Amino acid sequence: MDDKDIISILSDRTGLLIDHLGKRYNLIHYETPEDFLAGISLDSKLFILDFDHAQESALSLIESIRDLCGHIQIPIFVLQGKALHQTSLQAFEKGCDDIIDADSPIEEITLRCEKLIYNKVANDQLQAQVKQATELAFIAMSDTSDLGINIQFLLEVHQCANIDELGMRLLQAVNAYGLKASVQLRSEMGVKNMEASGIERELESKLIWELQHDGRYVDFGRRCVMNYEQVSVLVKDMPIEDEKKYGALKDNLFSLLQGADARLKALENIQQVQDQQHMVKSLSIKMQGMMEEIDAGYQVVMKDIADVVEDVSDGVNEIIMNLGLHEEQEKALEKIMEHGLRSTNDIFSKGLKLDESFQNVIKELGVFLSNDKVKFSAEQRKKLLSIIEQS
Structure with missing residues (x-):
């Protein structure tokens, strides 16, 4: 079928109306109400009822058509005969869209048909736009809801x-x-x-x-x-x-x-940073203990060396007195011993200074390790670095 609009027409007669409309529209012609209801086409742009039945029969037919169409709004155009002259208002109440005398000029009937079809097309387009707008609104609402869920999750997940x-x-x-x-x-x-x-x-x-x-x-x-x-x-x-x-x-x-x-x-x-911090802290504590042990051993060694040197000096002095050396020889040996004692004392003093620096390093490291978060301020870092470099 071509792209002409469809008109379903109920008429028990043929003539000028069907010939005239057939040139501009695709007509589906039914001769009895029973045939019309049985073969009703919902693709129609207009229903034309051209008959002069009794009042009850005509009104019942209009009502039946509306029931069959359901939510699909197809205009109904009635060409009324004498039997329907007193029932126009009731016909409109049942769902008729327009009524005209069947004997009216064909041009006027055609104009009325075109107006109803135009309104039908415009109404269909409007409904399509409303449906599309409604779908878009639901999609937008759904998208907004989904976006809200995702945004809320991304805010909370951090x-x-x-x-x-x-x-x-x-x-x-x-x-x-x-x-x-x-x-x-x-x-x-x-x-x-x-x-x-x-x-x-x-x-x-x-x-x-x-x-x-x-x-x-x-x-x-x-x-x-x-x-x-x-x-x-x-x-x-x-x-x-x-x-x-x-x-x-x-x-x-x-x-x-x-x-x-x-x-x-x-x-x-x-977790990796925390593990590394724990590892560094554990190693640092172990190093601190080792450094304290080394320092304690160092001090013992320095004391033992001083004691040995003093013992050697006392022993030499005692031997010198029994050797019978003349005065110059005794002075020469004493001079050698004094030089040895002075050199040993100098070395011991340097060792004490080194030990003092070492103790400062251990002290600052202890302050560092006492912090559970293993975190140093900039001032603390500079101070510890300076002490280590001086040492």
């Missing part, structure tokens, strides 16, 4: 202090979309599998682990595994019957996975 809290936040965000899911987080801190109920399901955890490298989306029925590096989610009730919603959910949930993965990496880095 406050997560551990992997358990991160997994629970992710489950809550997925649940906000009306979905049931399992979550798996993989990191140096271990593999964490979580359910909304809190009880891990071994079969689902194994499934996610096996599919973590099989692409971003792995679909099987209503279930879908979504992967992003160290984070995976198994959604158990995807709306596969709604393709548009299905695609939107995938995009939105994937952004949640990206945010969770970024925070998981941040938690890994925090």
